[in-house]
Amino acid sequence: MKPAILEVRNVTKAFGGLIAVKDVSLTQYQGEILGLIGPNGAGKTTLFNVINGVYKPTSGEVIFEGQKISGLPPYEVVRRGLARTHQIVKPLNEMTVLENVTVGACFGPQNLPLEAAQEVAAEVIEFTGLGKYADVLAGKLNIALKKRLEVARALAAKPRLLLLDEVLAGLNPSEVAKMLDVIRAIRDQGISILMIEHIMQAIMSLSDRIVVLNFGEKLAEGSPDEVANDPQVIEAYLGDPEMAKRILEEEEA
Amino acid sequence: MKLLKAPLFWLIVGVTAIFALLPLLSNNITLRETLVLSAIYIILAANLNLMIGYTGYVNFGSIVFFGLGGYLTLWLVGSHHWGLYSAVLVAGVSVSALAFLLGIGILRLRGAYFALATIGVNEAVKDFVSNFDVWGGSEGIFLPFTAYKAMGGAGKALWTVYLLIVLVMGSSLLLSLAVRRSKFGLGLFAIREDEDAAVVLGVKAPLYKTLAYSLSAFLPAIAGGLYFFKNGSVVPEEAFNLNLSIEAIVMVMLGGQGTVTGPTIGAFLYERLRGMLLTIPGLSNFHMVIAGVLLLLIILFAPGGLMGWLYRIWPRLRRVLE
Amino acid sequence: MIEIVSSILDGLLIGLVYGLASIGLTLIFGVMDVVNLAHGAVISLGMFSLYFFFGAGLHPYLALIPVAIIGFLLGVLIYQIAVRRILDGPPLMTLLATFAVSMIIVGIGTALWSTSPYNVNFKVQTLNIFGYTVTSARLIAALAAVLVTFMLYYFLYRTTLGKAVRAVSNNREAAELMGIPSQQILAISFGIGTALAMLSGALIATLFPFTILSGSIYELKSFVASVLGGLGNPTGALFGGVILGLIEGSVAPFIAISWTNVIEFVIFVLILLFFPTGLLGGRK
Numbered sequence: 001m002k003p004a005i006l007e008v009r010n011v012t013k014a015f016g017g018l019i020a021v022k023d024v025s026l027t028q029y030q031g032e033i034l035g036l037i038g039p040n041g042a043g044k045t046t047l048f049n050v051i052n053g054v055y056k057p058t059s060g061e062v063i064f065e066g067q068k069i070s071g072l073p074p075y076e077v078v079r080r081g082l083a084r085t086h087q088i089v090k091p092l093n094e095m096t097v098l099e100n101v102t103v104g105a106c107f108g109p110q111n112l113p114l115e116a117a118q119e120v121a122a123e124v125i126e127f128t129g130l131g132k133y134a135d136v137l138a139g140k141l142n143i144a145l146k147k148r149l150e151v152a153r154a155l156a157a158k159p160r161l162l163l164l165d166e167v168l169a170g171l172n173p174s175e176v177a178k179m180l181d182v183i184r185a186i187r188d189q190g191i192s193i194l195m196i197e198h199i200m201q202a203i204m205s206l207s208d209r210i211v212v213l214n215f216g217e218k219l220a221e222g223s224p225d226e227v228a229n230d231p232q233v234i235e236a237y238l239g240d241p242e243m244a245k246r247i248l249e250e251e252e253a
Numbered sequence: 254m255k256l257l258k259a260p261l262f263w264l265i266v267g268v269t270a271i272f273a274l275l276p277l278l279s280n281n282i283t284l285r286e287t288l289v290l291s292a293i294y295i296i297l298a299a300n301l302n303l304m305i306g307y308t309g310y311v312n313f314g315s316i317v318f319f320g321l322g323g324y325l326t327l328w329l330v331g332s333h334h335w336g337l338y339s340a341v342l343v344a345g346v347s348v349s350a351l352a353f354l355l356g357i358g359i360l361r362l363r364g365a366y367f368a369l370a371t372i373g374v375n376e377a378v379k380d381f382v383s384n385f386d387v388w389g390g391s392e393g394i395f396l397p398f399t400a401y402k403a404m405g406g407a408g409k410a411l412w413t414v415y416l417l418i419v420l421v422m423g424s425s426l427l428l429s430l431a432v433r434r435s436k437f438g439l440g441l442f443a444i445r446e447d448e449d450a451a452v453v454l455g456v457k458a459p460l461y462k463t464l465a466y467s468l469s470a471f472l473p474a475i476a477g478g479l480y481f482f483k484n485g486s487v488v489p490e491e492a493f494n495l496n497l498s499i500e501a502i503v504m505v506m507l508g509g510q511g512t513v514t515g516p517t518i519g520a521f522l523y524e525r526l527r528g529m530l531l532t533i534p535g536l537s538n539f540h541m542v543i544a545g546v547l548l549l550l551i552i553l554f555a556p557g558g559l560m561g562w563l564y565r566i567w568p569r570l571r572r573v574l575e
Numbered sequence: 576m577i578e579i580v581s582s583i584l585d586g587l588l589i590g591l592v593y594g595l596a597s598i599g600l601t602l603i604f605g606v607m608d609v610v611n612l613a614h615g616a617v618i619s620l621g622m623f624s625l626y627f628f629f630g631a632g633l634h635p636y637l638a639l640i641p642v643a644i645i646g647f648l649l650g651v652l653i654y655q656i657a658v659r660r661i662l663d664g665p666p667l668m669t670l671l672a673t674f675a676v677s678m679i680i681v682g683i684g685t686a687l688w689s690t691s692p693y694n695v696n697f698k699v700q701t702l703n704i705f706g707y708t709v710t711s712a713r714l715i716a717a718l719a720a721v722l723v724t725f726m727l728y729y730f731l732y733r734t735t736l737g738k739a740v741r742a743v744s745n746n747r748e749a750a751e752l753m754g755i756p757s758q759q760i761l762a763i764s765f766g767i768g769t770a771l772a773m774l775s776g777a778l779i780a781t782l783f784p785f786t787i788l789s790g791s792i793y794e795l796k797s798f799v800a801s802v803l804g805g806l807g808n809p810t811g812a813l814f815g816g817v818i819l820g821l822i823e824g825s826v827a828p829f830i831a832i833s834w835t836n837v838i839e840f841v842i843f844v845l846i847l848l849f850f851p852t853g854l855l856g857g858r859k
Contacts, residue, residue: 052453078455086453092446094511103443106436107455114436153454311667313674362847364666365610369798370847373840376795380837499678506671538686545678552672553660 002029004063005161005192006051006082011060011070013043013050020046022216023060028161033183033193035207035224037200039236043216044196045087048163051194052084053077064161081109083154084163087196089146093139100138100149101125101156108157121156128152128182144175151182155191162186164195168202176202204228212236260573261430261513268517269423273416285415289483291524292422296476297497298504298516299425303469305502306511307438308462309445310360311368314375315473315501320492321348322474323481324382327394330482336403337414341478348474353467360462363448372495379493393488400482414483418476425472429513432468433575441465445511496541500527503548509560513575518559583824584709588717590820592778595720596793597800597812598727599771605807606744606764608666609658612673615794616680617769621646621776622785623688629695635781639719642777643770650769654762662761684787694784716778723774724813727767731809740764772797792836799843 006028013021021043028034036044049055051062053074062070069077078084083104092100101124105117112120125134128148133141138149147167154162164183168176180202187193197203203210204224212220212227214236220227227233256262272292276285297319304312325344329335335343359370383391404410432438440461443451452458481487500523508519523544531537555562564571596618603611621642628638657676661668700711731737742750743760751757776790783789797812800819804811822842823835830838 054449054453074453075455075457078453084453086450090447090450090453092443092450094446095442099439099442103439103451103454103456106439107457114434114439117436157455305667309665309667311670358848359844362844365612365670366802366847368612368670369610369795370844373795373843377837377840380834384834499674502671539682542679542682542686545675545682548678549657549672549675552668552675553657556661556664556668 002031004028005030005065006194007063008047008051009061009063011047011050011057011062013046013055014058020216021050021057021213024213024216024218025060026211026218026221028192028194030192031187031190032208033187033195033206035203035210036194036196036213037198037203037210037227038213038219041215042213044213045165046216047213048084048165048196051077052082052163075107078107078157078159079109079111081157081160082163083108083157083159083161085147085150085154085165085167087165087169089143089150091138091141091146091149093137095138096135097125097130097138097141097149097152098122098134101130101152104153104156105158108159110158117156120158124152124156127185128155129178144171147171148179148182151179151186155186159191161192161194164193164197166196166198168197168199180206256427256431256434259430259434259575261575262427264574265423265426265430269419269426272419272422276415277412285412287528289415289418289480291521292418293476293480294501294504294520294524295422295517296418296425297473297501298508298520299422299429300469300471300473301498301501302429302505302510302516303432303441303465305505306509306516307432307441307445308465309448310363310462310466311502312371312466312469312498313368313502314371314373314495314498315469316495316498317371317375317378317493318348318352318470318473319477319480319497320382320487320489320494321351321378322477323487323492324388324394324477325474326478327396327481327487328388330400331394331396337479337482341417341475341482344478345471345475349467349471352470353463356463356466357459360459360466375493375495375498379489382493383489391489393486393492395486396482398485400485411483414479418479418483421472421476421479426513426517428468428472429516430575433513437461437464442511500544503544503551506548506551506556506558509558509562509564512558512560512564512571515558515560522559579825579828581708582827583821585713586820586822586824586827587817588709588713588820589782589823590817591717591720591813592775592782592816593793593796593800593819594813594816595723595778596772596775597797597804597816598724598809599768599775600794600797601801601804601807601809601812602727602771603765603768604801605809606740607658607662607747607761609662609669609673609765610666611765611768612670612794613653613676613680614673614772614797615790615792616677616684617646617649617772617790618776618779618793618797619684619785619787619790620649620680621773622780622789623684623693623787624773625777625780626693626695629697635695635697635777636715636719639774639777642773646770646773647766649773650766651762653769654765658765659758659761681787681790688787690786690788692784692786695780697781710782712781716781719778720775723771724809727771727809730767736760736763740767795836795839795843799839799846802843802846 004027008024008026011021011024038044050057053072057070061068064080064082098121101121102117105112105120125131128151130148130152151167168179207224210224210227212233219236220230220233272288276288301315304310322344325347326340329340330337359367362370382388388394401407401410404413440456443456444458444461448458504519504523505516507523509515527540530540530543551558600611600614603609624642624645625635625638628641629635653676657672658669661672701708702711731741739755739760742755743757747757796819800815801812803815803818
């Protein structure tokens, strides 16, 4: 078995009385795509926020490449090689696509000077298919392109682990297909990926393993097949009418 | 030095030279006194733009740097017989360092909280200085006439100080350009657009903001030292005149916040406008009202200011004037 | 000792008036996330309104009614002109826009009334409560502040319109989906916030001399009081006002008045740094 790149150890995150993540542990191995699924409100994004330092865990710790990163501010976490995207996109609106991606390259683990960062950014923009839009203001992009910009910015940091938070949500089928190509290409570069996704077919086909969260707790873990056939997981999803509806819609489509 | 290849670099050098040479060659003291006011406005606006336009933090009390620079300089020159050059440099560095320490605290506040804190800082410093006997309390500091002797008499000293103020003006503009084109500037712009996103992308926002705040204090403090040395006195009401720092915001917004040339153009236009209004009887009492109306109109209808508007209708201009 | 207790009592009473001003500020912030930098200018206008109604022969306490109405209309006007268009833009813009409104009001006020002090002269009695003396004007101002606060609470919690204000404050989009006309509610809220600021200005005018610039001092106090109680939380603002008044009353016998502003500002920054959501907890 390959060595672990990320270990989440007994992480709990509470907001006042509300426990968003409860005693979750998971391990991601190098080079692997690990899927993180669960009904709405299961604590997936909160767990991401704990991993990349937006939140400090109430208890437990996060280990990245053998070093503890929980408690570090987000800019230190990304400098160690762990980048992420946001579920609700956060483009730097009044800056061009190139400038947006340059920020990612400049302040990432390599800490590049401006001009070198611009070169890296230009490459990443081509790689993610944003080449045509390099000089467009980020605020003017449509949602699909903004999602791709999120990925490009994170990728420009040249991370060793990439956290993708619902990069497929809100995209039409052809946009989803393009994004899946991008994700596979990233994996082929040797970058480990931890991704949250609601589109079941996509995550089932992409992931090497899947972790299921429900009400802040880890419900199941295993290969896509194992997870899909786990009665607890099925119950958790069917218990969520919105998710059940979504799965039905996907099957129709 | 890529900066030397930028057309704007040479434009700045040219404008600075014109400011310096025009009154000097014509030996026109009235013109000099008009231009000195423009130059001071440009210095205040350009440095304020580093916070408002580049970093996205509204500093209502930026004048506190100018005032403290003036006080420190006059105190060093008057009470300790320092030369002007060393006094303004020490004033600039000290005020900048003070801003850094202050920034560590108040830049943890965002948006309106920060803006209010900056008003508070200016008012608190004004109250403090008014009660501070070492600096003459509410009477302020007066320079003895002998202070100008070392510089070859008052007449010659005033010319020298004028040229120094113009030099500070040119430096302010070059600083704006250099920051705009640097990695540091890119980090600031990211903070302006979305601080949370910037932090996740690796920008050390707490440090960057504090550095920007401290940097925006340096040249105004030197300018304050030169300006009040030229006047021969400094009093709290004039040194920490909140209205002037608010007018500086109007200048930045008028010209175009976040652009390199905007604040300069805004400062120049505002100074002309103000001069015009002061000569029209009946309107001179209303100049803050007109500044307020102007600010409101810009915010409502042209939030990018004059340069923002020009860049929108003529995008190529942005490459030249930045 | 009696002097100190009297001073604290004075502080408590004036603190209730500060509380009223702070509620005006905090209500607008709570409903639309706008920090109203015209707050101080409006407080000054309240002072001058009372002065002119009193000059026209109206009893100062009766004059509070037209002052409140003018305040409400002025607030709606400010909202429609300066705030509505940019409400969804960067917060920096509403900050600058309300500040521009303040410049306009203070500028016009300065041109019309100069910056020399005015005062409202009417007969003031000294009351003796358990051996401590307070002036009747101070007591009435405090009672009026409490009464207005009660009326506001009645409005917010017992009337349909008030409930709509709370709904919009809580979640504008959801309220709109439920058919609440949010633009009107926002305008009304700005009107009420402004009316409260005018009223507090009017009450202060019955106590102290004032100039067009006086409002800025009370604006700072309103901010201190609101952040003490948690910005966006009306009960907290009243509580913050009382705390601030008590602090002022307790230190007044010992230090020069010119230092109170510095002290209040320091409290303001410390609270913001260490209790960013206030002592009572505010709205995030």
